[in-house]
Amino acid sequence: MRDYRVKTIDSLSRGLEVLRVLQDVRAASLHDLHLATGIPKPTLTRILHTAHQHGLVWQRMVDGAFLPSHTLQRRVEADGGEWLVEIASPVLGELSQRVQWPSIISVPRLDHMETLETNSSRTYFDGLPPRPHGFRVNMLGSASGRAYLAFCPEQELEAVLARLRLKKDPAYQLAQDDAAVRRMIESTRRRGYGVRAPDFGGDHDRPRSEADDGRESIAMPVLVDDRVVGCINLTWRREVLSLPTAVRRHLDDLRAAVRTVEERARAAGLGHG
Known part of the structure; x- marks a missing residue:
């Protein structure tokens, strides 16, 4: 110069x-x-x-x-999730204005889901402790993990299940029962969203009988070019709302938020990184 x-x-x-x-x-x-x-x-x-x-x-x-x-950035770094979170974060903020229960966005990490963002700090019902950035979420028990497994490509699903079958901890026991896994996946696909396993209480390793956070959740996949780049959930206290009531009141809001993220991600070229 x-x-x-x-x-x-x-x-x-x-x-x-x-x-x-x-x-x-x-x-x-x-x-x-x-x-x-x-x-x-x-x-x-x-x-x-x-x-x-x-x-x-x-x-x-x-x-x-x-x-x-x-x-x-020079290019999309989709695997890290930063682009997705940047796009989804304001959408979660808008969602918290309509639905006073918190939501979390998580991404798949080989054998678990990882929490990257939550609007918990902006929701009225702040008695639910937020999941910190980097929190590991059980793939087989959580609503988000089940939504991911049900809607990811078949080859990707088989690769994830193969990894989960190698684990001997009780948290991964479902992976050993292929028929049960397939029933879970088919029911999730029919609904269009994931729900928690009956014995899942929020802890990555322990069942609800040993660790119960008092929550219930639903989750939907964020799909870009037929790839699940992440999942957005909605979570609430079981003692306040039943699952059918929460779905009736808030599923449309969650679906609209997911669609908005998908549209913005495609516009930003997220699916091509």
Whole structure:
């Protein structure tokens, strides 16, 4: 570049430094950014707000971390789930305004589902503790895991089941019964959404008789180019709503949210990464 005899723009330099740090670390809290850059937090807040307004950064609801927008990336990194969460996060925020029970988005990770985002902090019924980012969800017992298994491609399903059959823990016992697995998959496909296994209480390894979070859930797959890129659930307290009542009241809202995420993901090219 030519040696222009002009002053640099300090505010722009600080903003670019923040974006560089975010690209390096992928996710950071306001305090993390303050430590990494030395920029005062009020100034950082203004930088991040401005960058967000221009679509350069976004903030995850589950832990408040800031992440670089996919517009700063060279290509879609679908396997990591960041694109999906960036697209789905505002949709979950909108869903929480219509349905006061929390939702979670999770993605498949070989033999379990991983929680990436939740709108729990924005729901009225905040007595349900949020699932943290990175929480491991049982594939065979959870509504999200069952929705994934029922709607993923057959070859992918067989590969996942083969991995699950190798595990000897009680949490994976269902994988040993191929007929039972097929019944679960067919019933989930007929409904169009997943429900929890009767003995699943939210814990990855222990049955409901040993660990019960008091919740019930339904979940639907996010499909892009016939591939399940993640699942969105709706969860509530069993003592407040029965499963049929929750489905009657809120399934359409959940379905609309999933369709919106799918449309935005396709528009962003998520299915082609």
